[in-house]
Amino acid sequence: MSTLSILPLxxxxxxxxxxxxxxxxxxxxxxxxxxxxxxxxxxxxxxxxMNNFTVIFDPLHTDPAVLESALLAAWEGADDQAEAGREIExxxxxxxxxxxxxAEVALRTGLSPEAVVRRHAxxxxxxxxxxxxxxxxxxxxxxxxLATPRxxxxxxxxxxxxxxxxxxxxxIYPVVSPGGWQLIGRTDLPLFDPAQMPPTLLSPGxxxxxxxxxxxx
Numbered sequence: 001m002s003t004l005s006i007l008p009l010x011x012x013x014x015x016x017x018x019x020x021x022x023x024x025x026x027x028x029x030x031x032x033x034x035x036x037x038x039x040x041x042x043x044x045x046x047x048x049x050m051n052n053f054t055v056i057f058d059p060l061h062t063d064p065a066v067l068e069s070a071l072l073a074a075w076e077g078a079d080d081q082a083e084a085g086r087e088i089e090x091x092x093x094x095x096x097x098x099x100x101x102x103a104e105v106a107l108r109t110g111l112s113p114e115a116v117v118r119r120h121a122x123x124x125x126x127x128x129x130x131x132x133x134x135x136x137x138x139x140x141x142x143x144x145x146l147a148t149p150r151x152x153x154x155x156x157x158x159x160x161x162x163x164x165x166x167x168x169x170x171x172i173y174p175v176v177s178p179g180g181w182q183l184i185g186r187t188d189l190p191l192f193d194p195a196q197m198p199p200t201l202l203s204p205g206x207x208x209x210x211x212x213x214x215x216x217x
Contacts, residue, residue: 096216
């Protein structure tokens with residue numbers, strides 16, 4: 001097994017990069033390390049990313065060299081088996097005003113809009129990590145035939161609930177925000193509510209299935 005690469009990120013954090021490629025197995029190991037680090041008093045926070053994670057510590061009370069050795073040991077002992085994530089269904093209205101880029105995705109992939117919708121809804125997705133916005137879940141498992149580059153000009157305001165494709169991933173915008181993903185649909189299901197605990201609908205390891213509520217071509 002290739003060794004975890006660890007790089008300093010300022011004076012109070014370490015950026016940990018597993019060997020490529022990005023995969024669900026790697027993400028599972030990252031989640032396992034996050035669980036292991038929760039018991040360490042010298043770790044203030046562990047931030048999972050896509051094929052990387054950042055460990056934040058107190059430089060006044062932590063020896064970075066000792067922590068680095070502990071991280072290497074944790075990575076070697078991490079579990080890469082399936083997590084018992086929840087199964088969550090998300091209804092989506094595809095196309096039309098809800099998915100203004102459906103035709104563009106169809107054009108770029110060489111598929112019909114109907115085929116894009118069908119293949120997208122047929123996927124079994126796993127939440128790799130949350131980032132960019134509160135509750136913004138990066139989902140792995142997109143059919144490779146649907147991979148589409150982000151828009152050349154990002155939108156200034158993407159509606160909350162918009163379902164998009166960005167490269168080889170799909171995701172849902174939890175709140176109104178700027179964004180450059182190709183929008184193919186929208187859901188009314190709330191993804192982020194700061195009044196709830198937890199405030200995010202999705203968590204790493206959850207399985208997501210999109211349900212076709214309607215299609216407008």
